[in-house]
Amino acid sequence: MKAEIVWNTKAQLGEGPFWDEKKQVLHWVDIDGCKLNTYSPKENENKQLSFGQQVTAVVKRKKGGFVLAMRDGMYLFDADRLEKVASPEKEVSHHRFNDGKCDPAGRFWAGTMVTEGQEKDAALYRLNTDYSCQKVIGDVQISNGLAWDLSHELMYYIDTLTQQVVSYHYNLDSGEITNRDVVYTFEETDGFPDGMTIDQEGMLWVAMYNGWQVIQLNPFTKEKIAAVQVDAKCVTSCAFGGEDYQTLYITSASSGDEKDKHGGALFAVKTKSKGIKPDEFAG
Template sequence: MSSVKIECIVNENCKIGESPVWEEKESSLIYVDISGKKICRWNSFTKQVQSVSVDAPVSCVALRKSGDYVITLGTRFAALKWKDQSVTTIVHVDKDKPNNRFNDGKVDPAGRFFAGTMAEEIRPAVLERHQGALYTLFPDHSVVKHFDQVDISNGLDWSLDHKTFFYIDSLSYSVDAFDYDLQTGKISNRRNMYKLEKEESIPDGMCIDTEGKLWVACYDGGRVIRLDPETGKRIQTVKLPVDKTTSCCFGGKDYSEMYVTSACQGMDDELFSRQPRAGGIFKITGLGVKGIPQHSFAG
């Protein structure tokens, strides 16, 4: 019955590919290579990748209402103008933590940019613990810290009714839920929604589909899993030909395709020779579900 097909659409070895975002107006997939320090744009018509190099780890990219993009660069929220390849700092966070950098981020349904930080890794998943925090950049460029003590700030998306915020601190091996107040952007009432099984390894990026189910990329698990937040159960597993799957988003025509980023940093030669597509970008078709367009930062 299943006609799930997986294709490597960008056969380049991102060190840490992350933050895939479908940009409808360009029919393109935007993503970053965190330690490769670049923002990339894959055009679905030409199949070509353009990129902008920056001077620090760039951990996520989001669309901006006024056009162009917002990014998290080192410990800064910044604006990126694609044409002139110019980057301007909006706000600096974690100023007292020189070893920190931002990690995953996403824009909420009201146009606020959420992103969290972490200590720089010594090697994958090995880092000074509890150094990260979760922040929101509001459209007026003010910043709020929601909580700290985070290991690796990841995941994040909102339920379709905007009443729940889903979040991952990777080293907790769980997907958490919060109550969400869309009016204020406040989160409360943290609880565990799903605990990863051993072979699923480390939860990383995630996205929601039009049925309200969550798709989580499993770092070192070589898969994306589909979770039902109502029951806290896994309902589907899709395996990929690389272990270090980092994040996922829906895109393409009608948002019926899933795009998955991956990483190769920290792999030894033996593993790399068995997984030469590590760090590539993958497209999954035939899932039979669709996603929703990403929100744009309103500031």
């Protein structure tokens, strides 16, 4: 499979695609460009909102508006009103927030990454629907992809520099995770695992930074199934969308590599697999 460009922009660090089923548009962010994007396949246009700091992830809120992960915390955003609701690392200057998603119960999970130094002291946090915020996983360097399966019994997670996708048993009622297991370890030639999504069969689709591809994994047999070739070196994340959830949207980042002509563009590919409607924040 090969992805095609659907919006030929030069995002500095495209990330966080989220399909809006009601409006049939794709929300995605340009982290270093400090922008929230909304791409409409029907209109073939991409609208942008600029912020005063990095915006690293976006999900819809059931009550209206969005929840954003930004450099220094988690925010509610609606009609130009921005309200910070959690800042668990406000004293840590060498971190910023990174990827984030909602779980099936409507909690928002987002992690941080180390921006200076080699410490592994970042973390994954869970914003509950009452706006309490809890640290769930520590000793992280670059918190990245998240996914939950249709059974609501498994959560998948990526800390990029480990080169691994890991799984946890997931408790829908409490949000607690247990029994960590390594699902797959990537080779250096694959690239670095970044953002991730899941299809209705429980297969994982992992964007590979520096890898020019999205890799499809079977987490049950722990093997690679297939790959989507992307004409961008730094592939950052992916999400299913479209009316039938069979279009895989893929974000990328600008790399500066002379061979990388389309880094930062938004890509898509039609798949035989069908994705899952993304969960929204229930607080």
